[in-house]
Amino acid sequence: xxxxxxxxxxxxxxxxxxxxxxxxxxxxxxxxxxxxxxxxxxxxxxxxxxxxxxxxxxxxxxxxxxxxxxxxxxxxxxxxxxxxxxxxxxxxxxxxxxxxxxxxxxxxxxxxxxxxxxxxxxxxxxxxxxxxxxxxxxxxxxxxxxxxxxxxxxxxxxxxxxxxxxxxxxxxxxxxxxxxxxxxxxxxxxxxxxxxxxxxxxxxxxxxxxxxxxxxxxxxxxxxxxxxxxxxxxxxxxxxxxxxxxxxxxxxxxxxxxxxxxxxxxxxxxxxxxxxxxxxxxxxxxxxxxxxxxxxxxxxxxxxxxxxxxxxxxxxxxxxxxxxxxxxxxxxxxxxxxxxxxxxxxxxxxxxxxxxxxxxxxxxxxxxxxxxxxxxxxx
Numbered sequence: 346x347x348x349x350x351x352x353x354x355x356x357x358x359x360x361x362x363x364x365x366x367x368x369x370x371x372x373x374x375x376x377x378x379x380x381x382x383x384x385x386x387x388x389x390x391x392x393x394x395x396x397x398x399x400x401x402x403x404x405x406x407x408x409x410x411x412x413x414x415x416x417x418x419x420x421x422x423x424x425x426x427x428x429x430x431x432x433x434x435x436x437x438x439x440x441x442x443x444x445x446x447x448x449x450x451x452x453x454x455x456x457x458x459x460x461x462x463x464x465x466x467x468x469x470x471x472x473x474x475x476x477x478x479x480x481x482x483x484x485x486x487x488x489x490x491x492x493x494x495x496x497x498x499x500x501x502x503x504x505x506x507x508x509x510x511x512x513x514x515x516x517x518x519x520x521x522x523x524x525x526x527x528x529x530x531x532x533x534x535x536x537x538x539x540x541x542x543x544x545x546x547x548x549x550x551x552x553x554x555x556x557x558x559x560x561x562x563x564x565x566x567x568x569x570x571x572x573x574x575x576x577x578x579x580x581x582x583x584x585x586x587x588x589x590x591x592x593x594x595x596x597x598x599x600x601x602x603x604x605x606x607x608x609x610x611x612x613x614x615x616x617x618x619x620x621x622x623x624x625x626x627x628x629x630x631x632x633x634x635x636x637x638x639x640x641x642x643x644x645x646x647x648x649x650x651x652x653x654x655x656x657x658x659x660x661x662x663x664x665x666x667x668x669x670x671x672x673x674x675x676x677x678x679x680x681x682x683x684x685x686x687x688x689x690x691x692x693x694x695x696x697x698x699x700x701x702x703x704x705x706x707x708x709x710x711x712x713x714x715x716x717x718x719x720x721x722x723x724x
Contacts, residue, residue: 415682435521
């Protein structure tokens with residue numbers, strides 16, 4: 346099977362669906378194959394990669410939990426019972442998450458709101474499944490005619506309906522996959538897509554170490570907005586590590602994202618000048634290789650002060666380099682948050698600084714359904 350073709354949205358739709366079917370029905374037989382091939386999935390895109398603003402369904406890259414937002418916004422390779430971590434990394438699904446339900450909301454920029462609802466269930470033979478819905482509401486807009494007169498209103502919304510499954514292969518190896526059906530409506534324009542994620546994690550509980558490799562958002566559009574050619578999807582191949590220090594209340598998290606994009610820099614059109622012949626020339630085009638490499642990195646930490654209280658912080662280099670303006674850097678690219686486990690609740694909050702004039706607040710609530718069933722039975 347040629348994985349490079351799977352990543353082209355206009356080709357081999359039947360092959361993509363067949364691969365997903367094989368993964369779910371024969372996951373225990375396919376593990377070694379996917380573990381080896383996952384790092385290669387992005388190689389065919391290195392020369393064709395496109396950056397932000399050129400993808401469709403980009404809301405799928407938004408953080409699906411406060412802890413994720415506080416630790417940089419991409420995958421967080423920590424193996425525990427936090428259901429939000431498994432939404433973007435299905436290999437982290439495990440039996441500790443059985444019957445947990447999660448709600449996440451965020452007041453994004455201006456009046457944009459988005460969130461996630463998720464539920465997990467464990468089964469025999471080391472299998473855990475999860476269903477979740479991710480949504481974003483872009484708000485209401487004024488509809489005008491060609492002369493600028495208001496003739497009504499319209500709104501824009503995106504939804505992703507997901508089903509994830511993971512399997513434990515040994516004491517240290519977990520693999521998982523997520524199927525996504527995406528529905529998008531922008532005014533009178535609609536689009537539908539089928540995507541999936543593949544993930545594998547190495548969990549060494551004795552040494553307090555976890556490593557994850559994830560390929561997000563592979564698939565194709567069933568229907569495009571305009572009826573024309575398929576738009577590119579926001580493929581993101583990520584590699585992450587977490588290590589809890591044995592004699593300190595600190596967990597270090599390092600994530601390398603967009604491994605399928607070789608050059609992650611953005612050339613600002615505002616720095617272009619036109620010469621006397623009318624062609625554009627780029628100024629300040631010399632970007633060091635070290636800068637290009639570090640834009641792929643997110644570095645964070647989590648202070649585990651007690652078993653029930655955590656404080657997180659992170660630095661996202663890409664966000665800082667792309668979202669700052671000269672003389673107004675501030676804390677752009679940094680994020681922080683905390684989590685608190687109470688008797689039957691898990692509450693967490695995060696504040697991410699996307700740029701100096703705007704901070705995004707995230708709120709997550711999780712609980713175990715079994716705890717409430719026991720209370721009801723006692724009444």
